[in-house]
Amino acid sequence: MQEIAVSALIVIGAAFTFIGSLGLARLGDFYSRLHGPTKATTLGVGSLLIASVIYFSTSGSGVSLHEVLVTLFLFITAPVSAHLLAKVALHLGVRSIAPPPPQVQSARGAEGAATDQRSAPRGSGSGASTTRATG
Amino acid sequence: MLSIALIIAITLVCGALSLSLWRLLAGPSDPDRILALDTLYVNAIALLVLLGILLGSALYFEAALLIAMMGFVGTVALCKYLLRGDIIE
Numbered sequence: 368m369q370e371i372a373v374s375a376l377i378v379i380g381a382a383f384t385f386i387g388s389l390g391l392a393r394l395g396d397f398y399s400r401l402h403g404p405t406k407a408t409t410l411g412v413g414s415l416l417i418a419s420v421i422y423f424s425t426s427g428s429g430v431s432l433h434e435v436l437v438t439l440f441l442f443i444t445a446p447v448s449a450h451l452l453a454k455v456a457l458h459l460g461v462r463s464i465a466p467p468p469p470q471v472q473s474a475r476g477a478e479g480a481a482t483d484q485r486s487a488p489r490g491s492g493s494g495a496s497t498t499r500a501t502g
Numbered sequence: 503m504l505s506i507a508l509i510i511a512i513t514l515v516c517g518a519l520s521l522s523l524w525r526l527l528a529g530p531s532d533p534d535r536i537l538a539l540d541t542l543y544v545n546a547i548a549l550l551v552l553l554g555i556l557l558g559s560a561l562y563f564e565a566a567l568l569i570a571m572m573g574f575v576g577t578v579a580l581c582k583y584l585l586r587g588d589i590i591e
Binding site for chain 2: 447
């Protein structure tokens with residue numbers, strides 16, 4: 368019974384880990400790739416650590432709680448690093464494959480018309496930011 | 503049954519490691535590479551946990567905990583460098 372539970376949890380956790388890395392390798396742009404491993408890998412490693420807790424608690428002497436530390440640390444730090452990575456991508460202007468929402472498009476159209484009327488250096492500034500976004 | 507499950511799981515985790523290594527080498531932008539490195543850390547933790555179950559030793563969890571802490575610190579340092587141009591201001 369215990370062996371069946373440990374085996375099932377190990378296979379499920381490894382499958383989730385593999386799916387997370389597959390999403391990292393295969394998805395289209397950075398924001399989709401950020402979505403893949405941060406969820407699936409956390410779930411996969413959590414499942415593997417639960418399997419390890421069951422295995423060492425039933426085979427060794429007494430309850431083993433080393434793994435809970437790793438689980439806790441990973442569950443706290445994974446969202447923080449994902450948030451920081453999203454902030455970095457927005458700061459660097461990494462391209463998304465999703466079309467911008469209609470409000471942004473209309474606002475950009477209005478801003479473009481305004482800069483065309485003024486022919487201000489602000490237009491060159493936005494041009495510089497878009498060239499940096501492509502790189 | 504447990505040994506078969508461990509073989510399947512180690513194969514899957516090694517495939518995940520090579521996929522994230524490919525993204526680390528081929529990633530078009532810098533945040534892609536940082537994310538691939540972070541995923542590589544987490545996959546290494548998974549591999550260490552599986553190795554601990556396979557060899558029946560609880561020593562590997564110390565290494566997994568160290569990799570978790572150092573990986574997080576490394577990810578935060580790289581993100582901070584890309585965000586601010588400096589790590590310690």
